[in-house]
Amino acid sequence: MNQQTVLEFARGPFFYFALLFMLFGLAYRLFSVISLGWSKNRVPNKGSQAKGVFMTFLKGVLIWPFIPWVKNTFTRNPLIYIGGGLFHLSLFVVIILGTPHMLVTKSLVGVQWATLPLPIVDFMAATGIIAMLILLVNRMIHPVMKLISGPAEYLAWLFVFLPMITGYMMTHHIGGSYESLFTRHMITVDVLMIWIPLSRLSHFVFYFFSRAIHGQEFGKRGVAV
């Protein structure tokens, strides 16, 4: 009948379906790759594979982001590097350290943790939104980016952008009653969750696997003699 019914649908059955679909889809994709098998390690290695995995995460998550200028990816393309970095940081802060989002996880798995004050989360959200807009413009005008961007890239951008902008509007009560803002946010989140396993947005899970595999390879450091 009214807004409330739509909101209940978006928070209830639709969310339920989207969550299960995402888990199902991610499991499918992950296992369809993993079960292809590894190539056999026929010789003893010089280095430790475990150490390789550890180092790659250390470098990728804790070292490079703070000394970006030593990397070509930064010096050749600072805009993408900074924009992309801020965007990912913003996602992390908002989704993990934003109170309402933590409560969602708490209700699902039962663990809770300390969150950040609203103004900080809010600032990060705004940063993420601006970064996304800049990255979009860049994608549309940069000759190479233009060439390698198809509908899949723009759709992925859209499906990530919508929950962010609706969430921001909801926190600030812009553009309608709280219920309608809440509804829009929930629907876009549900759509995003469905889109994740269907697209390369799934990298938020696969990234860790591929990094681990690379780290393991790097860790070998040739043949032990």
Added chain:
Amino acid sequence: MSEETIKKGLADKGVSRRDFLKLGGLLAAAMGMQLPPLEQSGLPAALGTPARGSQIEQNILHALETKQRLPVIWLEFQDCTGCTEAVSRSVSPSLENLVLNTLTIEYHETLSAAAGYQIEQAKQDAMKKYAGQYILVVEGSIPTDNDGAYCVIGGRTAIDHLKEAAAGAAAIIAVGNCAAYGGLPKAKPNPTGAKGVWELITDKAVVNISGCPAIPEATTGTIAHFAIFGTLPELDNLNRPKTFYGKTVHDRCLRRPFYEAGKFALSFDDEGAREGYCLYKLGCKGPTPYNACATIKWDQGLSFPIQSGHPCLGCSEPNFWDGGGFYQGQSTPLDKPTVAVVGAAVGVGAALGIGTALVNQSKKKAKKGGSK
């Protein structure tokens, strides 16, 4: 009885001129016309913030001096009488008491001394005598399943009573979440097919004074508005008067600074609870409900649930009983899959994934074998 003017009725009761003038100011305030932060509140600009002796107050006094007392018919269906309790909890000469003096209550199951056939007859007489003039107040939801058999008064169903009384009413006011949106009786699985008044009466405007119970000043303020101006106050999209339901509880909450600062009580007796921190993590629904709790409060402005340490339940919104656990954050999903269901989804996904991989591998091998 209702032929005498409100002022005369008050004078007969020994209310002095001075108290009468005070009443004008009180009513203006009750109708949201003098609440101090009104300008910044985003409420209808026409309300302004009149000072004492202002035009609005003069108008009210003039109306009180000349208007006749307004007949009220108050019907109760699937209710708990909580809203009546709230409205009647008046200590003389409280605001509620004075507002009630501007009315004549012709029929009210709980408050009437008469009972049975007599009172039903009195109601019929009143509806005839004041046809087109009386205010119809409804408390409680209306069951519609099984031809309305779940609520029968004097041998007739609630639907029947409602339609009959609504036909001759000058204004219809649904008091409490039950009458407005179905309330508790409508909570899943809604065994009686309960509905709010505005779902059944569609040819007339129904003012919804939602809440569980409705804030008495919102009820009396709205009735007084009609008694004095002869019109209904401006309504929001859920037919609630904007004066009382223009802002969310969260917007006016005294714990709001703690919400902004990210300081939350994590249990009902921790340090945070004692410090008066925000109750969001204890399930406060304050950001969703539009209601005046945080400003008008309860028991003559003494306190309201959040002030007393309990999270808001969001009782002024439709279907709030089904809006998630009262002690769960309001951002949380309404349905959560069980471990078994999650396991099944992941398991099936993984099995299909492994299947695809095996098929791909054997295809590849077959290809290799073939090329050799």
